[in-house]
Amino acid sequence: MKLSESLVDAVLQETVRESFELLAFAEVTDWEEPGSRPVEMDGYIGARIQIRKPVSGMLSLFLDRESCAGLAGAVGGEVFSDSSRETEILRDFMNELVNTIAGRFAAALAGEAKMTGLGLPAAIEEWEGEGWGRGIGFHVDEKQAFLFVEGI
Amino acid sequence: MVKRILIVDDSQTARMVIRRCLEIAGFAEAEFREAAHGRDALAILRDTDIDLVLTDLNMPEMTGQALIRRLKSSPRSCLLPVIVISSLPNEREEEYLRSLGVTAILRKPVSPMMLTAAITAMNLDCAEE
Numbered sequence: 001m002k003l004s005e006s007l008v009d010a011v012l013q014e015t016v017r018e019s020f021e022l023l024a025f026a027e028v029t030d031w032e033e034p035g036s037r038p039v040e041m042d043g044y045i046g047a048r049i050q051i052r053k054p055v056s057g058m059l060s061l062f063l064d065r066e067s068c069a070g071l072a073g074a075v076g077g078e079v080f081s082d083s084s085r086e087t088e089i090l091r092d093f094m095n096e097l098v099n100t101i102a103g104r105f106a107a108a109l110a111g112e113a114k115m116t117g118l119g120l121p122a123a124i125e126e127w128e129g130e131g132w133g134r135g136i137g138f139h140v141d142e143k144q145a146f147l148f149v150e151g152i
Numbered sequence: 153m154v155k156r157i158l159i160v161d162d163s164q165t166a167r168m169v170i171r172r173c174l175e176i177a178g179f180a181e182a183e184f185r186e187a188a189h190g191r192d193a194l195a196i197l198r199d200t201d202i203d204l205v206l207t208d209l210n211m212p213e214m215t216g217q218a219l220i221r222r223l224k225s226s227p228r229s230c231l232l233p234v235i236v237i238s239s240l241p242n243e244r245e246e247e248y249l250r251s252l253g254v255t256a257i258l259r260k261p262v263s264p265m266m267l268t269a270a271i272t273a274m275n276l277d278c279a280e281e
Contacts, residue, residue, distance in 0.1 A: 019261070022263070023165075023260075023261040072165070075165060076165065076168045077168075089164070092163055092164045092165050095163060095165075096163040096165040096166050097165075099163070099210075100239050100260050100261055102239070103238070103239025103240045103259070104259075107240065107259075114242055114246075115242060115243065115244070116240045117240070117242070118210060118239065118240055120210060120211075120212060
């Protein structure tokens with residue numbers, strides 16, 4: 001199934017907005033023109049997931065680390081305030097976030113057919129900046145975030 | 153009366169969200185157990201009497217589907233209520249899970265209202281009642 005970029009972008013924006021609101025109680029605003037990329041990834045944390053059905057591709061999500069910690073704290077409360085496990089907690093939170101976005105995105109594209117498939121989410125250990133597909137910038141509670149779409 | 157609830161998900165964030173939703177839904181006094189995948193869940197189920205299982209599907213080590221098959225094929229656990237909480241709707245998968253005896257299938261992220269509705273439909277009592 002080959003989809004137009006404008007349809008993919010519209011469905012993604014809706015599913016990103018829903019996912020941040022429902023999982024993290026956070027507001028998504030200020031969508032930028034597709035193609036924007038973070039210049040410097042220091043201070044960001046990322047996670048990616050493969051979509052297998054109804055389309056094939058990869059989604060990668062980056063959030064400002066400080067913003068991510070704030071969102072994870074709002075969801076997890078005291079359990080997520082253990083500073084010795086901060087990186088593990090933030091990666092887990094990012095994985096669940098990108099998993100939720102991908103699930104809702106795949107479901108929206110699948111429609112009535114309801115045939116969807118995802119890989120397991122994974123933390124992004126190294127940022128190379130190129131070859132990750134189209135980057136879309138937006139803001140979560142006024143902090144910059146990026147979503148990359150590859151192969152869709 | 154639901155006293156012990158097992159939450160199975162490889163994401164600690166997801167387990168936390170589900171637990172908070174259950175607490176809001178009236179299960180604040182319940183005893184919660186958590187497992188990161190099906191194999192962990194089976195180990196807990198071997199040693200503990202559990203009243204309700206909530207499980208994800210897409211997990212490493214042992215998937216939710218494999219866990220449910222094991223539970224539903226054992227005389228000891230075949231009547232145990234199971235709710236699936238997954239990010240993916242898949243019609244064929246849902247039909248199969250229902251045929252195994254899964255009571256409800258919910259989409260992530262769950263809300264207290266979704267869990268309340270699913271548990272009410274199962275005729276399970278809240279721990280506080």
